[in-house]
Amino acid sequence: EAGVAQSPRYKIIEKRQSVAFWCNPISGHATLYWYQQILGQGPKLLIQFQNNGVVDDSQLPKDRFSAERLKGVDSTLKIQPAKLEDSAVYLCASSLDPVGRAKNIQYFGAGTRLSVL
């Protein structure tokens, strides 16, 4: 079974530029998550989709971050414009079970490492 695919693996941009990340979850997984992991910290949830609907985006800086999962499969996360403090690894995860189930195991992709100069 293929895992969670993310691209690109690395991205370097200057502040105020835009950037987009792509994620393809494990086939059949209903729930998709985007996390931000700053160096030395644990992942922090940015947004959570169930199929193509947003379940939780309470920690997404909506003035500059946006995400979509139009067909309920793959997803894109965009930052516009980027700030220095956005430098981090952006992880995508997916889970088979919908939100609300105890056995909601998340499987992670390798992440996109973003450097904002």
Added chain:
Amino acid sequence: GQQLNQSPQSMFIQEGEDVSMNCTSSSIFNTWLWYKQEPGEGPVLLIALYKAGELTSNGRLTAQFGITRKDSFLNISASIPSDVGIYFCAGLYNFNKFYFGSGTKLNVKP
């Protein structure tokens, strides 16, 4: 948001030694997960716990879901060099959102 306090922050041990780490919170969690992350990779699931008091093993790894539902523990027996990495706990809060600890960085000296 919820806070998960993970300790120790880092460990330096000799190959063959046993390792213990834990994750605590002031809130009750429904599920506890333990992940390992290596440089340049995403977290990889090690063990999942669903019931208070549950004790689950995965090879040399054993984890427990605390009785109070506010903590979890991970033990690694007879450590080997490939155990090196950062270990994260994650708790499912209110059945709908995961929170992660800040990680325990494990270094194993051959």
